[in-house]
Amino acid sequence: MAAVTVDPATRHATVVERVLDWYAVHARDLPWRRPEATPWQVVVSEFMLQQTPVERVREPWRVWVERWPSPAALAAAPSGEAVRAWGRLGYPRRALRLHRAAVAITKEHDGQVPADRETLLRLPGIGAYTAAAIASFAFGRREVVLDTNVRRVLARVDGGVAFPAASQTVAEVAAATAFVPDEPERAARWAVAVMELGALVCVARSPRCDACPVQDLCAWRAAGHPAWDGPPRKGQSYDGTDRQCRGALLAVLRSSDEPVALGELAAAWPDEAQRTRCLASLVADGLVVAPTAEHVALPG
């Protein structure tokens, strides 16, 4: 097999070349990827895409960036409006963090989204992945953009296993870095392209290996697609959890333009002990305020 006898650098370059060619043909047309997309629009997309599928983000993103076209515009709005506009995207603390990031960008960065990964990392709601993604997608920087899609693709193509480890290791980052082209513009295209491959072809459940541009270079395929033999991935339960309760309570507040009487919340979640606990946690998070002893609302 020629593929296994070539040197690693050539192999990496071949994988990159193939994935870039595939992306040029198969990339989805996502508005935040268009050339005219602003850094702020990229920031909004990245917050919304944290743990939320692309197709559910499209419409809320469109409405959001039209309403708040700059960090300053969002910073000037009440945080509760950000939470309301978040709608049913899930994990509403992200809306609050995005609002806080907008305030920080407005106050500390002259209203301009920072281009530097280290600076981005200091903003609320921006971790290692999002900082690298914004620097790469919005500013064309050379970054190691390692999200769940890329981790899975590299686990298979490079590592020969079905899934990446639960937690990211130094070795994994080093392995990913070896694929990143030197030239920033090409590196940025690689980042978005390999992520797209993971989202459309090298998916978690039923990968479409026959449509994969690097199927002949894939270590997992060469090994016969061995099943995942690592520790079972922890499934997230939901029914009856505080997360479901918080979601139900917040849904009531989003739908009301006025403070809601505590009694009204009982209809949304009958279990009083859990309701009280979750309401307190929502207040602690800053997602809810209590204007009177008997009423709650989204923050003004």
Added chain:
DNA sequence: GATGCGTGGCT
């Protein structure tokens, strides 16, 4: 490092 945090589509 493990856990908590929403929501909905897919198999």
Added chain:
DNA sequence: TAGCCAAGCAT
């Protein structure tokens, strides 16, 4: 059907 999974972050 009942999990599994989705461009993670903060604590």
